[in-house]
Amino acid sequence: MTVNLDSSELLFTLGDPVADTKAPQVPIEQRWDDRRFHGKIVNPANRRKRSVIVVGTGLAGGSASATLGEAGYQVTTFCYQDSPRRAHSVAAQGGINAAKNYRNDGDSIQRLFYDTVKGGDYRSRESNVYRLAQVSVEIIDQCVAQGVPFARDYGGLLDTRSFGGVQVSRTFYARGQTGQQLLLGAYQALERQIAAGTVTMHTRHEMLELITSGGRARGIVVRDMVTGEIETHLADAVVLASGGYGNVFFLSTNAKGCNVTATWRAHRKGALFANPCYTQIHPTCIPVSGDHQSKLTLMSESLRNDGRVWVPKANGDTRAPGAIPEAERDYYLERIYPSFGNLVPRDIASRAAKNVCDEGRGVGPGGRGVYLDFADAIARLGRDAVEAKYGNLFEMYERITGEDPYQVPMRIYPAVHYTMGGLWVDYDLQSTIPGLFVIGEANFSDHGANRLGASALMQGLADGYFVLPSTISAYLAEAPYGDPEAADVDAAVQSVRQRIDKLLSVNGDRTPDSFHRELGHLVWEYCGMERTEAGLRKAIGEIRRLREEFWQRVKVSGTSEELNQVLEKAGRVADFLELAELMCIDALHREESCGGHFRAEHQTPDGEALRDDENFAYVAAWEFAGTGNKPVLHKETLEYEYVHMTQRSYK
Numbered sequence: 324m325t326v327n328l329d330s331s332e333l334l335f336t337l338g339d340p341v342a343d344t345k346a347p348q349v350p351i352e353q354r355w356d357d358r359r360f361h362g363k364i365v366n367p368a369n370r371r372k373r374s375v376i377v378v379g380t381g382l383a384g385g386s387a388s389a390t391l392g393e394a395g396y397q398v399t400t401f402c403y404q405d406s407p408r409r410a411h412s413v414a415a416q417g418g419i420n421a422a423k424n425y426r427n428d429g430d431s432i433q434r435l436f437y438d439t440v441k442g443g444d445y446r447s448r449e450s451n452v453y454r455l456a457q458v459s460v461e462i463i464d465q466c467v468a469q470g471v472p473f474a475r476d477y478g479g480l481l482d483t484r485s486f487g488g489v490q491v492s493r494t495f496y497a498r499g500q501t502g503q504q505l506l507l508g509a510y511q512a513l514e515r516q517i518a519a520g521t522v523t524m525h526t527r528h529e530m531l532e533l534i535t536s537g538g539r540a541r542g543i544v545v546r547d548m549v550t551g552e553i554e555t556h557l558a559d560a561v562v563l564a565s566g567g568y569g570n571v572f573f574l575s576t577n578a579k580g581c582n583v584t585a586t587w588r589a590h591r592k593g594a595l596f597a598n599p600c601y602t603q604i605h606p607t608c609i610p611v612s613g614d615h616q617s618k619l620t621l622m623s624e625s626l627r628n629d630g631r632v633w634v635p636k637a638n639g640d641t642r643a644p645g646a647i648p649e650a651e652r653d654y655y656l657e658r659i660y661p662s663f664g665n666l667v668p669r670d671i672a673s674r675a676a677k678n679v680c681d682e683g684r685g686v687g688p689g690g691r692g693v694y695l696d697f698a699d700a701i702a703r704l705g706r707d708a709v710e711a712k713y714g715n716l717f718e719m720y721e722r723i724t725g726e727d728p729y730q731v732p733m734r735i736y737p738a739v740h741y742t743m744g745g746l747w748v749d750y751d752l753q754s755t756i757p758g759l760f761v762i763g764e765a766n767f768s769d770h771g772a773n774r775l776g777a778s779a780l781m782q783g784l785a786d787g788y789f790v791l792p793s794t795i796s797a798y799l800a801e802a803p804y805g806d807p808e809a810a811d812v813d814a815a816v817q818s819v820r821q822r823i824d825k826l827l828s829v830n831g832d833r834t835p836d837s838f839h840r841e842l843g844h845l846v847w848e849y850c851g852m853e854r855t856e857a858g859l860r861k862a863i864g865e866i867r868r869l870r871e872e873f874w875q876r877v878k879v880s881g882t883s884e885e886l887n888q889v890l891e892k893a894g895r896v897a898d899f900l901e902l903a904e905l906m907c908i909d910a911l912h913r914e915e916s917c918g919g920h921f922r923a924e925h926q927t928p929d930g931e932a933l934r935d936d937e938n939f940a941y942v943a944a945w946e947f948a949g950t951g952n953k954p955v956l957h958k959e960t961l962e963y964e965y966v967h968m969t970q971r972s973y974k
């Protein structure tokens with residue numbers, strides 16, 4: 324059954340505007356110092372009396388817990404993996420940005436700030452981005468002091484490379500394993516605090532509900548994933564560092580466990596969810612090879628430093644790449660965007676790849692691929708130099724495809740990679756629920772409509788090591804807030820139990836995975852690289868139909884008092900089914916194209932994203948208005964005092 328929504332149906336209501344009130348009204352370069360100076364701090368002797376829950380031990384949560392523990396707070400932290408070292412952050416490959424200007428190539432805090440605002444297509448908040456650029460410099464020092472083995476040049480100095488959307492070389496890296504090395508640094512710092520007794524770690528525990536009382540976040544309800552026991556944990560403040568929701572698309576480069584449950588549960592409890600439709604589609608992933616796949620693999624953007632992207636000039640040219648002469652190749656990124664060439668931002672490179680494939684010039688099975696060719700780099704630098712920079716990525720590619728990228732070009736195609744949307748936060752990284760802070764990929768804060776490469780690690784560690792530990796103290800300085808009401812705690816526990824019982828009692832005939840796959844297909848098709856009004860309306864109808872079917876036909880085997888991965892999956896898919904509708908409503912209401920949000924109706928004559936600054940220069944922050952009710956839109960107007968909004972150009 325196909326459900327097409329009537330084009331006149333209004334899918335949301337309009338609420339009051341929302342605004343950040345925490346960024347001080349002083350010149351932008353003084354804001355962070357000013358906020359830290361005027362925000363209250365907790366005296367060291369009182370810190371042990373203040374408690375904080377941190378959900379997530381990836382780069383954002385791990386660094387935050389370690390830093391808060393070191394500061395002397397009582398920290399309790401949670402992750403659903405068996406070790407913090409398995410957080411999805413471990414997968415990050417290419418690098419981390421910082422405005423160090425070690426290359427003396429014209430970099431500065433101002434330039435990183437400008438690149439990030441422009442890269443985000445003028446849909447991020449200036450104050451937060453400027454602070455990110457300022458703090459970026461400190462992250463590298465922190466990580467080097469921890470012993471993170473960043474790549475070094477021949478003379479022993481820290482090496483850098485370039486990433487998309489910038490013309491300087493500011494990306495620090497550890498081969499193609501930067502996330503893993505940074506995570507080991509954060510993990511060591513965390514373990515040190517666990518040993519010191521300031522941090523209590525709960526692995527294999529999944530947060531299933533936020534506890535609010537007296538209008539404040541006061542704790543969480545978790546399920547012990549091994550025994551099935553439901554537990555409550557209370558604290559003076561709660562921090563969500565639970566990562567992004569790209570897995571709503573089923574196929575993505577994210578770890579299979581990534582999900583939206585922690586932030587979605589908080590959203591249902593009152594936290595606004597901002598810009599859910601802003602998804603990053605990464606241009607260089609190994610193409611989908613068939614229906615059997617449950618995961619896609621990224622080939623780091625760093626490869627575009629030396630790899631050249633091309634397709635045959637002629638439609639339907641099926642010759643092997645080596646048999647296609649230079650004159651018959653189209654290095655289309657270098658042709659269309661001569662200033663940035665292969666290093667245009669991800670949204671631009673992804674759309675360009677889609678366009679050449681739509682024209683019938685794609686390569687590989689199904690014509691959904693373009694070449695990423697290292698022949699020139701190998702001829703220029705030598706195989707050893709290329710191997711030293713990218714060896715592990717080349718090996719990964721060969722293991723997956725059976726092709727040797729030293730001999731034949733890689734085949735790549737865009738895939739879902741990162742979500743710029745997330746819970747709305749102010750300058751203090753506090754959500755609209757007092758006492759609930761959100762950091763890392765889980766919040767919406769710094770990247771606007773498109774994230775530049777190597778900026779997620781920078782943001783996660785800026786939030787965790789530097790920003791949150793300062794801003795949360797202003798909130799904790801006002802604590803204690805009294806005991807939460809027992810009835811509020813009970814209600815949260817009961818809602819978790821009822822949901823689990825409901826999932827187990829349907830006893831239908833379809834696996835949660837089959838629903839997830841179908842949902843992912845819908846969201847990719849209609850809310851993926853290109854969106855249209857008709858497609859989004861169709862998707863919303865289909866998602867509603869699928870959600871109804873889920874609650875009638877899902878089959879969850881086993882019980883709740885044991886390790887039950889089907890039950891875990893079912894809960895996460897149920898939340899994805901709700902989120903997906905909000906993503907489509909957000910994409911439908913945003914009648915413009917910006918960054919990763921490309922509405923086919925709004926493009927320039929040469930096919931670039933066409934923004935509408937007059938009507939859409941705002942953050943769309945959505946309020947949950949109860950099951951079955953229309954979400955409420957709160958707008959945060961974006962004002963650009965320091966970077967002037969212009970049509971983005973990388974030509």
Ligand SMILES: Cc1cc2nc3c(=O)[nH]c(=O)nc-3n(C[C@H](O)[C@H](O)[C@H](O)COP(=O)(O)OP(=O)(O)OC[C@H]3O[C@@H](n4cnc5c(N)ncnc54)[C@H](O)[C@@H]3O)c2cc1C
Nearest residue numbers: 379380381383403412415416417418530566763764779780
């Ligand atoms: C393949 C790949 C490569 C990348 N490469 C780069 C790169 O080179 N540079 C860059 O800047 N960015 C990169 N990124 C993006 C970057 O890795 C992520 O955005 C970042 O690591 C997210 O960190 P995080 O701490 O916010 O979340 P995560 O690392 O996803 O951690 C989330 C944590 O929350 C926990 N959690 C979640 N939900 C719950 C729950 N309900 N209950 C309990 N615990 C929960 C998890 O257990 C985990 O500990 C890459 C991403 C991918 C997919």
